[in-house]
Amino acid sequence: MTRRIDGTAVARRIRAEVASEVARLHPDPSTAPGLATILVGDDPASAVYVAAKRKAVREAGMQDLHVSLPAEATQAEVAGVIDRLAQDPVVSGILLQLPLPAGLESGALINRIPPSKDVDGLTTASAGLLARDQPGLRPCTPAGVIELLDSEGVTIEGAKACVVGRSDLVGRPMGQMLLNRDATVTVAHKETRDLISATREADILVVATGVQGLIGREHVKPGATVIDVGIHRTPTGLTGDVRAEELEGFAKCLTPVPGGVGPMTIAMLMVNTLRAAQWAVAVP
The missing domain is CATH 3.40.50.720 (NAD(P)-binding Rossmann-like Domain)
Known part of the structure; x- marks a missing residue:
């Protein structure tokens, strides 16, 4: 018989482990890791995906830091939001939901995310760390x-x-x-x-x-x-x-x-957000 790999069960275990670790390390919820999701426009599928990620963040005991921008937002406006979040110590991870509305250059915007907060693992710097097999946040x-x-x-x-x-x-x-x-x-x-x-x-x-x-x-x-x-x-x-x-x-x-x-994609997003927060504390 072919064995079916139960991703739902594995993801449930991983998410429970993350929630347990967050509760242990951050009894004060205001100090918990924070994931900033950025949704540009009103694409229905993207809205569903972001809602699922935000729900998982809250269930893990982490801070849900969401930013919604209109479809008419310019490249400079989206870049400004990313730059602000990059400097915010409350934000452990930044996720720019793709695809973006027409006219926005996703690659340039993604690369504004610091590798230390790149919980999607999509920046050029994160790809380089992966290629060198050095510590970093993986897709x-x-x-x-x-x-x-x-x-x-x-x-x-x-x-x-x-x-x-x-x-x-x-x-x-x-x-x-x-x-x-x-x-x-x-x-x-x-x-x-x-x-x-x-x-x-x-x-x-x-x-x-x-x-x-x-x-x-x-x-x-x-x-x-x-x-x-x-x-x-x-x-x-x-x-x-x-x-x-x-x-x-x-x-x-x-x-x-x-x-x-x-189910594993959101589970690993939770892992990356917690890992980013832990690495931020470990940096002297």
Whole structure:
């Protein structure tokens, strides 16, 4: 039988551990770590995502420091908010919700976030720390994947790993994290000429393409661990980048959609916010 990796349970445990640590270190709520979320515009999906993150912050006993800006906000206005939050000692972490309205340059704005407060792990400086395998805040979704692999006792060291997708949010940092854990890593993408040859050798296959049902049995090594990062809404419910039904009894482990990688993203955001606060105190 293929074992389903229960991301909901792992995320619940991690969030409870964060809440416990916050309560232990900050009996006075006014000193608790603070996460500043910035929402520009009124995109419905972004509003839902930010609301879920803010709820998790409050449940963890941390300070919910939200800033909402109109869709008409200029580059300079958003930059000014980020600069103000960067200087505020109450703010442990800063999250700029993406995508931004047309006309705003997200890369330039993200790079205004200090690496020490970059809880999404998306700044160029954070990417450099990851590439050098130096301490820093890591992108939440790939960090969550590593937690899931560890929770299942999947051996990363020495394994052949393939990441399908090369986005800055998931694919690129995912490949680097696996490499930093001593896996032999292949990163495949839309220009890969023989995708099956790239994926079929992998002991660990992480799929993050945004292409519904791209990966099936023909792509997977028997006994592999398959992590499906994709999520798509269909008339019959949510599904991923992997044709999961084809892997039953074939793959060793598989993350379900929903309930696999998804819950881990917010859990690791809570971890990053607490870690940022702890590092800020540790800096002389």
